[in-house]
Amino acid sequence: MKMHFCIPVSQQRPDALGGRYVLYSVYLDGYLFCRVRYSQLHRWNEQLRRIFGNSLPPFPPKYYLAMTASMADERREQLEQYLQKVTMDPNMLRSDVFMDFLKLVQLDTFSITIKTAALDIFLPDGRNIQIEILTSDTAERVLEVVSHKIGLCQELLGYFGLFLIRFRKEGKLSVMKKLADFELPYVSLRSAGMENCKVGLRKWYMDPSLDSMLMDCTAAVDLIHMQFLELSQEVRHYGYLQLDPCTCDYPEPGCGAVLSVGNDEISCCITLPDNQTQEIIFQMSRVKCWKVTFLGTLLDVDGPQRTLNQNLELRFQYSEDSRWQWFVIYTKQAFLLSSCLKKMISEKTVKLAAENPEMQIEVPEQGKSKKCHIQQSQKDSSRFPPRKSKIEIAKADCVFGTIKEEDL
Numbered sequence: 001m002k003m004h005f006c007i008p009v010s011q012q013r014p015d016a017l018g019g020r021y022v023l024y025s026v027y028l029d030g031y032l033f034c035r036v037r038y039s040q041l042h043r044w045n046e047q048l049r050r051i052f053g054n055s056l057p058p059f060p061p062k063y064y065l066a067m068t069a070s071m072a073d074e075r076r077e078q079l080e081q082y083l084q085k086v087t088m089d090p091n092m093l094r095s096d097v098f099m100d101f102l103k104l105v106q107l108d109t110f111s112i113t114i115k116t117a118a119l120d121i122f123l124p125d126g127r128n129i130q131i132e133i134l135t136s137d138t139a140e141r142v143l144e145v146v147s148h149k150i151g152l153c154q155e156l157l158g159y160f161g162l163f164l165i166r167f168r169k170e171g172k173l174s175v176m177k178k179l180a181d182f183e184l185p186y187v188s189l190r191s192a193g194m195e196n197c198k199v200g201l202r203k204w205y206m207d208p209s210l211d212s213m214l215m216d217c218t219a220a221v222d223l224i225h226m227q228f229l230e231l232s233q234e235v236r237h238y239g240y241l242q243l244d245p246c247t248c249d250y251p252e253p254g255c256g257a258v259l260s261v262g263n264d265e266i267s268c269c270i271t272l273p274d275n276q277t278q279e280i281i282f283q284m285s286r287v288k289c290w291k292v293t294f295l296g297t298l299l300d301v302d303g304p305q306r307t308l309n310q311n312l313e314l315r316f317q318y319s320e321d322s323r324w325q326w327f328v329i330y331t332k333q334a335f336l337l338s339s340c341l342k343k344m345i346s347e348k349t350v351k352l353a354a355e356n357p358e359m360q361i362e363v364p365e366q367g368k369s370k371k372c373h374i375q376q377s378q379k380d381s382s383r384f385p386p387r388k389s390k391i392e393i394a395k396a397d398c399v400f401g402t403i404k405e406e407d408l
Helices: 038-055 069-086 090-094 096-109 139-150 154-159 185-191 208-214 218-223 226-232 334-355
Strands: 005-014 020-028 031-037 116-122 128-134 160-167 173-178 197-203 246-248 255-262 265-271 277-283 287-294 312-320 323-330 360-365 368-373 389-393
Touching: 005 069, 020 038, 020 069, 031 038, 031 096, 031 185, 038 069, 038 090, 038 096, 090 096, 096 185, 116 139, 116 185, 128 139, 139 154, 139 160, 139 197, 139 218, 154 160, 154 208, 160 185, 173 197, 173 334, 185 197, 255 334, 287 334, 312 334
Parallel strands: 116 197
Antiparallel strands: 005 020, 020 031, 116 128, 160 173, 160 197, 246 255, 246 323, 255 265, 265 277, 287 312, 287 389, 312 323, 360 368
């Protein structure tokens, strides 16, 4: 599935020869990831093409004359589409050319040199551990270092991930985003521009039944609290991820909502205008598609505020009473919510593949491509999306029998 890359803005900068060039601000999951020039991306594409050939998506062509405003905007959108598509191939994600370039642009954007550094990792049980890393270490590498220090079995790494976590008043914490394997945690922590923010280790699966896979590893059990596991199996929303309070348009615009996501559903506790509460359950098997949309502009691109999540909405199309209806959720954690929805689809697909040996699908896990069987082919059709939205499609003809992701 596509990653949430976008290039909402670009700036013209003077070069050393008196001319000007365009610098593109690339965002990942609503946070500034890097700033790059077209020439840098073009050289990167040429390096990838020498290895992967025609499997690469088309790259925007060079212009040898001055670009008009419409041409510049078209190029920005095409570069955005290129980044979304190139990250879909797990083989490219694991290649040295891919990783080395993304490391370089992250470090260069935020003027961070490669050096040894100490990084604090917040654990689910409330402890902090300090590890020694290189500033150029990826999230995948840092996760390996953390797992070694706490004794977490290597084969269980796919059930955990690194997140940016912000600590709020009264001891409450808020999960801001999951770090992609190729992100540099040291850089991401310093570029987020938020106070009281840490890199945290958390479980990364939405299906509570997967808890049983961790029971033979003491470190894994410690991370998710064995006593809580034993006492909480029947508790509502056990194993779910609860998001910060937000608003929605159901049953009417402006209603407050608290979302809990997991176990193939979105649970919404909605506060009605008369202060009564109502719980609504949206089953993932009845979700056709969803999209994340930016509603506002950046407040300060070059200043400390480098996030795009001031005004975000996630809207999804849902089958209710034999008709499709759109529901809208306004939340700063729209990208995190979208990642959770994709994770639930992935877990459901793996489970269906295990139950039906005649199915064939390809399931990437821990940076590796694993094949299972599925009769229906997974179809991925893509077109250039509008500048400020992206969409994931999941057809639910037979409870995720066919999964389709599409950018509109």
